[in-house]
Amino acid sequence: MEAINQESREAKDPMQVVILTGLSGAGKTNAAAWFEDEGYYCVDNMPPTLIQNFLELTKSSNQRIDRAAFVVDVRGGEFFDDLRDCIIQLRADQDIDCKVLFIEANAGTLVKRYNETRRSHPLAKGATTKAVIQKEIKQLAEIRDMADHIIDTTGMKVSNLKEAIGTIFFGDETNFAINIMSFGYKNGIPADIDVVFDMRFIPNPYYEPSLKKLTGKNKRVSDYVLKQKIAGDFIDELKILMETLIPGYIKEGKYHINMAFGCTGGRHRSVAMAAYMSKEFQKMGYQVTLEHRDV
Secondary structure: OHHHHHHHHHHHOOEEEEEEEEOOOOOHHHHHHHHHHOOOEEEEOOOHHHHHHHHHHHHHOOOOOOEEEEEOOHHHHHHHHHHHHHHHHHHHOOOEEEEEEEEEOOHHHHHHHHHHHOOOOOOOOOOOOHHHHHHHHHHHHHHHHHOOEEEEOOOOOHHHHHHHHHHHHHOOHHHOEEEEEEEEHHHOOOOOOOEEEEOOOOOOHHHOOOOOOOOOOOHHHHHHHHOOHHHHHHHHHHHHHHHHHHHHHHHOOOOEEEEEEEEOOOOOHHHHHHHHHHHHHHHOOOEEEEEEOOO
16 A cells, blocks of 8 residues: 555656756856755756666665756766757656756856856856857857746845745745845946936935935935925836836746936935835835945
């Protein structure tokens, strides 16, 4: 009876297999750490042709593996060329539920990461350049097209990456992160921002003598900014916009957005609006970080 129950369980519960691939430096190591923490049996840089053999061995083992993740990328050299056929075979196996997770970032971000860590790109004989990254992008194009999920880690913190993976595999969209920053245009627009909103259309508290030396963190300044009808109209429209954008981002594999609110000096209007919207987005169930760059 026990053997029959075991066979029935195995028939109903295919092995969960994740092929974790993507661009070098995009965050596959951190992604693999998430899978390991969640109980996946993780193997790094295994030749694709051996993955099927490995999984067959686990089926006959007394210690059944229910979930496994394999990190496969261009470090495998010529072996990497077998990944396409490997994925096709795994997807054809009724005893395996295979998902392909592709991790990427823009070329500028990847070059910066390699320069900061002083590591060598697998395809580079010397310094990592955008040309090297473009070569890898071209080499991985076919595999990217086969991916079930794509995550862009440009501007993404490690914690956000792990939350994004959790959203994919556990289905919790509240893991979507909104990173908010206030800034002053006179000090330049911050880097790695997805969406910038210019608050200079709102009357400026700077010209109110009693508010001039305060910041948007002060309730009097905040009330002055938010009581303006045009500010209220903007807030209503922004909420509607985000309710439209966020499901689209998630569908395209982007699980965070970097948003900035700017004003002239970055001390009054942008600060008040950024602080208010951070609370509103939290009420909507999203994870929010807030930074006032110029205060």
